[in-house]
Amino acid sequence: xxxxxxxxxxxxxxxxxxxxxxxxxxxxxxxxxxxxxxxxxxxxxxxxxxxxxxxxxxxxxxxxxxxxxxxxxxxxxxxxxxxxxxxxxxxxxxxxxxxxxxxxxxxxxxxxxxxxxxxxxxxxxxxxxxxxxxxxxxxxxxxxxxxxxxxxxxxxxxxxxxxxxxxxxxxxxxxxxxxxxxxxxxxxxxxxxxxxxxxxxxxxxxxxxxxxxxxxxxxxxxxxxxxxxxxxxxxxxxxxxxxxxxxxxxxxxxxxxxxxxxxxxxxxxxxxxxxxxxxxxxxxxxxxxxxxxxxxxxxxxxxxxxxxxxxxxxxxxxxxxxxxxxxxxxxxxxxxxxxxxxxxxxxxxxxxxxxxxxxxxxxxxxxx
Numbered sequence: 001x002x003x004x005x006x007x008x009x010x011x012x013x014x015x016x017x018x019x020x021x022x023x024x025x026x027x028x029x030x031x032x033x034x035x036x037x038x039x040x041x042x043x044x045x046x047x048x049x050x051x052x053x054x055x056x057x058x059x060x061x062x063x064x065x066x067x068x069x070x071x072x073x074x075x076x077x078x079x080x081x082x083x084x085x086x087x088x089x090x091x092x093x094x095x096x097x098x099x100x101x102x103x104x105x106x107x108x109x110x111x112x113x114x115x116x117x118x119x120x121x122x123x124x125x126x127x128x129x130x131x132x133x134x135x136x137x138x139x140x141x142x143x144x145x146x147x148x149x150x151x152x153x154x155x156x157x158x159x160x161x162x163x164x165x166x167x168x169x170x171x172x173x174x175x176x177x178x179x180x181x182x183x184x185x186x187x188x189x190x191x192x193x194x195x196x197x198x199x200x201x202x203x204x205x206x207x208x209x210x211x212x213x214x215x216x217x218x219x220x221x222x223x224x225x226x227x228x229x230x231x232x233x234x235x236x237x238x239x240x241x242x243x244x245x246x247x248x249x250x251x252x253x254x255x256x257x258x259x260x261x262x263x264x265x266x267x268x269x270x271x272x273x274x275x276x277x278x279x280x281x282x283x284x285x286x287x288x289x290x291x292x293x294x295x296x297x298x299x300x301x302x303x304x305x306x307x308x309x310x311x312x313x314x315x316x317x318x319x320x321x322x323x324x325x326x327x328x329x330x331x332x333x334x335x336x337x338x339x340x341x342x343x344x345x346x347x348x349x350x351x352x353x354x355x356x357x358x359x360x361x362x363x364x365x366x367x368x
């Protein structure tokens with residue numbers, strides 16, 4: 001549970017939090033041990049059948065991962081003797097004989113290695129094949145990712161399960177008054193396009209800014225662009241671009257927000273834009289659809305699978321097309337209404353209850 005950190009939850013951390021919350025309630029007869037690499041916040045002791053264990057030192061770089069998963073984690077396993085070990089981050093312990101279920105969200109390091117820090121890239125490239133071979137069962141979050149994993153690692157065939165991901169239930173449409181209050185607080189009473197996600201190269205913020213320039217060039221509008229997310233790896237390029245950006249006064253850069261605030265900002269957007277280069281699933285797509293907000297996203301990797309016919313798609317490397325779609329959704333209210341209706345329907349395919357149940361089935365397979 002090394003990515004469960006209070007105030008810093010993102011994709012991996014949210015995934016673990018939502019799964020474990022449901023498991024501990026649904027299976028009170030079982031004991032769950034959450035292993036952390038630093039002091040664990042009591043917030044994550046979701047029920048009486050949860051034990052929080054700290055096993056240092058903190059693992060946040062390639063050599064740290066290797067040491068922690070090969071030596072430190074197995075020491076804890078020998079003490080607690082679990083029936084099965086769930087590895088939700090694409091890592092695996094090579095040195096334990098306990099059955100393991102490993103979740104591989106995507107292989108972005110294969111397709112866009114330039115967007116992965118060099119030591120992490122080295123770690124993934126060197127060890128992912130061994131991890132997949134070692135894991136008793138595998139899980140991933142889309143049909144696209146399952147096929148991609150099997151193509152690169154044929155040993156995954158026959159033991160990979162699709163469990164999907166989801167948005168939290170409180171991502172819901174807001175009424176007019178609530179939206180007005182959010183726009184007053186964050187966007188100077190203006191409508192806004194919204195991007196949510198960590199700020200790093202794979203999320204494609206530079207092309208989003210170029211696309212927003214296309215929109216502003218052709219539309220006389222006070223529309224804002226809200227960017228909500230933690231400054232992650234190589235975010236400096238985005239800040240440098242913003243410092244000289246022609247429409248910088250119309251861009252609002254917000255840091256990490258708690259879940260409830262993020263849900264309100266999402267539901268109040270005119271449209272969401274998620275032009276990521278590569279995703280194994282794309283949770284912000286479902287968050288927007290579930291909130292009654294139309295979404296523009298990328299035509300690559302798993303994003304068309306997640307959005308179905310409820311989204312508009314563009315090549316993430318083509319900011320002009322992204323900008324034209326922003327114009328289209330702004331000018332055509334009927335299109336926007338259709339996308340909202342389709343999005344609400346598409347989002348119903350995904351729930352954390354479904355994901356938790358599917359991943360539990362993987363655990364049962366691993367235990368035989």
